[in-house]
Amino acid sequence: MDKRGFKQADLIRMAADRGSKLGKSQVSQYVSGKTLPRRAVVQLLADILEIEPFELTGENRAAEHEPASAEPATAAGPAAPAPATADDAAVPAPATPATPDGADAPATSAFTPSSPAMPDPPERAEARPAAAFPEPRTFADRSTSSSHSEGNIMSENIRTFKKSSKLDNVLYDVRGPVVDEAARLESEGAHILKLNIGNPAPFGFRTPFEVIQDMRDQLPECEGYSDSRGLFSARKAIMQYAQLKGLPNVSMDGIYTGNGVSELINLCMQALLDTGDEILIPSPDYPLWTACATLSGGTPVHYRCDEQADWNPDLADMEAKITPRTKAIVIINPNNPTGAVYAKEVLEGIVEIARKHQLMIFADEIYDRLCMDDAEHVSIASLAPDLFCVTFSGLSKSHMIAGYRIGWMIVSGNKRLGEDFMLGVNMLSNMRLCSNVPAQSIVQTALGGHQSVKSYVVPGGRVCEQRNYVYEALNAIDGITAVKPKAAFYIFPKMDVKKFNIRDDEQFALDLLHQKGILITRGGGFNWPEPDHFRIVYLPPMDVLHEAMEDLAEFFETYRQR
Ligand SMILES: Cc1ncc(COP(=O)(O)O)c(C=O)c1O
Secondary structure, three states, X not given: OOOOOOOHHHHHHHHHHOOOOOOHHHHHHHHHOOEEOOHHHHHHHHHHHOOOHHHHHOOOHHHHOOOOOOOOEOOOOOEOOOOOOHHHOOEEOOOOOEOOOOOEOOOOOOOOOOOOOOOOOOOHHHHOOHHHOOOOEEHHHXXXXXXXXXXXXXXXXXXEOOOOHHHOOOOOHHHOHHHHHHHHHHHOOOOOEEOXXXXXXXXXOOOOHHHHHHHHHHHHHHOOOOOOOOOHHHHHHHHHHHHHOOOOOOOHHHEEEEOHHHHHHHHHXXXXXXXXXXXXXXXXXXXXXXXXXXXXXXXXXXXXXXXXXXXXXXXXXXXXXXXXXXXEXXXXXXXXXXXXXXXXXXXXXXXXXXXXXXXXXXXXXOOOXXXXXOOOOOOHHHHOOOOEEEEEEEOOOOOOOHHHOOEEEEEEEOHHHHHHHHHHHHHHHHHOOOXXXXXXXXXXXXXXXXXXXXXXXXXXXXXXXXXXXXXXXXHOOOOEEOOOOOEOOEEOOEEOHHHHOOOOHHHHHHHHHHHHOEEOEEHHHHOOOOOOEEEEEOOOOHHHXXXXXXXXXXXXXXXXXX
8 A cells, every 4th residue: 555655545545446335344344454354355456456365364375366256365365165144254364273283374465564574472372362453332233334235345343252241240250250360361371279169079088989980880871861850760769868858748759869069059949939939048148058059040149157056047038128029038057158057947947937938949959978076967857747848969069079970859749839939940941841860870899888988078088188188277367257167178268358458359369379379269149248258178188288387477567459
């Protein structure tokens, strides 16, 4: 253009003279190198400038002489698929891919401001982020875009895809933005100690060998789908387990296996909640409950668990939050993130509230085999034969096989109350065909006989000793207090927000990550309303926990949030 003394307006005018319409901003995008034109437009511009097309695209001649039907190659990559509509005509210039040895791919478009003579810096791929591309439009903007009648004219907008607005209020910080930042630091070579996720296997908690052996032996029989509720053998074992826990009126057709409890939580929320229906969920909670209730269109309403009362639910608060739209109460017992095990009287109080207000009970009891000290786990469903209850559990934690994905739910009590809900559950269960069959095949082995997890939670056992140490170490830090957990492998310490000037718990989590390389989950990630708590997973071995607690103590010695 410079050689010919052309301005962008000249290109537009000369294209019009040739019967083709070019938009002002399109030409500007081409000249700046932010988008590459389609082949026909490249040809047009080359004709106007009286040069060869490859001089514009930076492609080699051979490629240029491919049949006209070939779609335009991007500046450095292979031909992009044919655009489906005129809207797709503009091909965004991709970040230049690096060759295996780290050098950038050679071709450089003459449209780009950096001419071939300029060195192509290694950070270029990052130097051309999406933000440098034309302002994308969303699907909703589609009606305002150019149409086919404009021939080969490129749209100045690119269609991008927004996540569903259903996800707008969904929070799942256990794997959230702070975790993303940790991953970024790791990719730069930093060592991050992950105290953020309750995944036993990476910390040396191994699956009982018999479980693996049995899965291996049964694998050839697990190739097909099972009944959508699950294998008979698995459900029978779950039923026997339910009998031992005293769950009333349980039958085989009221037991469903799932790809972890997670899948079944989601399934139940979808089956139960209409838009605006309310469900009582603890605060703090295991956030999947709130997330799934929200995703299903329901309204999670949080009742408070009381730190002063060993994190037991505050029954007065629970009852005060009931409205005519409330359908169910969720309890997580033993609790994640607090490690609380609810006393029988508290459970009886919850049953009384549910009875009075005709509510369903969902009980997440995935940690029931991980109780310590004298804590005895009581299944709330065993206290509520006249109510409709759904109890959830699984093998992820008790058998250290979170990766195998096996959980279940058991319907008990007065099933007549939930007949229609169960039609919904059946429909959704059938729609997902079945849960992972190899994992179902070991439920019977896992639930029967010796429970090796017990050796971890008795005095001298790894989980128990680690809990004791972390509890002592945290409480020894000035400004930190923590209730002693009675189950699971989490502790939910409180920070003196005045002393540390903490106003934003995500900032605190990021500061800890950056200063000490320790990844925890902020209290807000568990729908806890104040910025004064965080959760630690105390699964790592003792020597690692020692180091982590020393680092934490050092961090809090000087920390003041800015
Ligand atoms: C309270 C609670 N419920 C459910 C789950 C999900 O378990 P699963 O692995 O069975 O999906 C977890 C996982 O951490 C949990 O803490």
